[in-house]
Amino acid sequence: MSDIGYPIIEKIKYDSQATDNLTDVIDGDKLKRRLLMEYPTVYIIYSPIKSGGYKVYVGETNDIERRTEQHLNEDPRVRDDWRELSKSKDAQMFVIGHDHFNKSLTLDIENQMMLFMLGVPSVKRLNNRRENEQNEYYTSNEKDKIFSRIWRKLRGFDKNLFPVESIIRDSAIFKASPFHNLTTEQKNAKDIIVDKVIDALLSKKKGQLILVEGEAGSGKTVLLSTIFYLISTLKDDGSPLRQGFDHLKNYVLVNHDEQLKVYEDIIDKLNLNYQYDDVVSKPTHFINSHDESDPADVVLVDEAHLLWTQGKQAYRGQNQLDDILKRARITVAIFDRNQILKTEEYLEPQQIQNMEEKAMKQNNLIMLSNQLRIDANKETIEWIRDITDKKIIKKIPQDSKYDLRIFDDAKEMYEAIRDKALGDQKAGLSRILATFDWKYNGKRKPDNGGYWMVTAGDLSLPWNLQLKPKGSRSLKKLAWAEQEQTLDEVGSTYTIQGFDLNYCGVIIGPSVKYRNGHVVFDADASENTNAIRNRTLHDGKKRKVASQLLPNELNVLLTRGVHGLYIYAVDDELRKAMLKADEDCNRLHR
Known part of the structure; x- marks a missing residue:
């Protein structure tokens, strides 16, 4: 690749004299004139808001003077x-040029800028409302390097508006953003789903189900986020195919507190909730506040495996997905049977088959097969999956790009995770997780007045959601793993499901054992009441389903690490089996 050079960026006051201001800063510089006035450019217009932070617009154009006058x-x-923006006295504008810019590249840089600006904590409102992702083109391989150089130069103007890239990449809102470049598999799924949504809306159909299945890390959340953004920005352009699209009522439902925060943040920043309330909510709230006679247009359900399949608390029905279908023209449900964790979410095999058959009859069953989270080779991913799927522990494969380690000391593992998070390597978001094998009650403190603790060997740390946030900035809206103090806590499926970590340390508690050459799950050693209590099945009989739910719990924990997975097992035999499997690989890590 030839040297791609550096961007030219000019900052001007955004007011009625903006084009004159740009001409003034160019001031006869031929290179600046060519790159900023004659080439395609990317631009950012921003204004401070009274409550703190910024309102931002990102755009691109072939003619910056004409586009500015239009705005x-x-x-x-x-x-x-x-x-x-036109009334703001403090609005500013960045105009960005580069000698490799062409129309396709500026569209991609614009999209990348939207992706990053959405993850900036100080950005409270972000506007653009176009999907600009491009297919392959001549300079597409230069996009990331050019963007990084643009971002670093923008940091020189304002470090609050343009934080360090790695901080943004670690944020949950960045990872769930609708502005990611999709894989071919995701693009195909997106196109199919959007076409089917439009068809269902035009035909006034009701109760349509699109079922998207994929294992942990297959890109389901990004796909759903992208689809919601596209559907929410559909416009009535006057054609018969778009009549009434300005007034669609679309909703995102997720039965997970931490994921709910992320979607609320995305919806708020992109101003997708300005026409009606509760765009993002939990399923029970949606069901109780919507009548079957007035269905929503589109309902997207993330983590649909967390939907309840029996009555509980304020939910009086028997199956939340069925009740959502009755209240929506079309429902898109993201589902992974291997992430069902509680008895109230449990689905019998026949119920899953019925759900799939309903989607298939409408030609609406979509499978995602690519692993997008774990940056490891196929053999490493299989080794992780075999623990829960086949209940076996094979020799750990050689893998130069994925840091898979087994520890004989839980405290040593904790220190290694702390070093990843805080050390010179700057490895980013890294946390300790554990199976739910130690007591925890979020409504009261233990009898000693301290914290509910996880104890493994010489290590003792509080369970999640107990330590107070550090610093003066409110962290309530951030996901658990993004909060600084959580480095000294132990996360569970309740705080980490749906998210990823750069490096993940997993304490496998006493409910997971190794006997006679196989991994076994011991419900008597688990404190996860939601997984080990009885479940009333379709035939009216009460049965234990922990043998299916406890492996799912471990599956969720073992599939969080993007670049590395560290494991400590409490059970002596399991720990010995894993250490033996790791013997040939130790030299790669130690």
């Missing part, structure tokens, strides 16, 4: 966001 003189007549 100043035409857009305020038809769009509230531009009307507000």
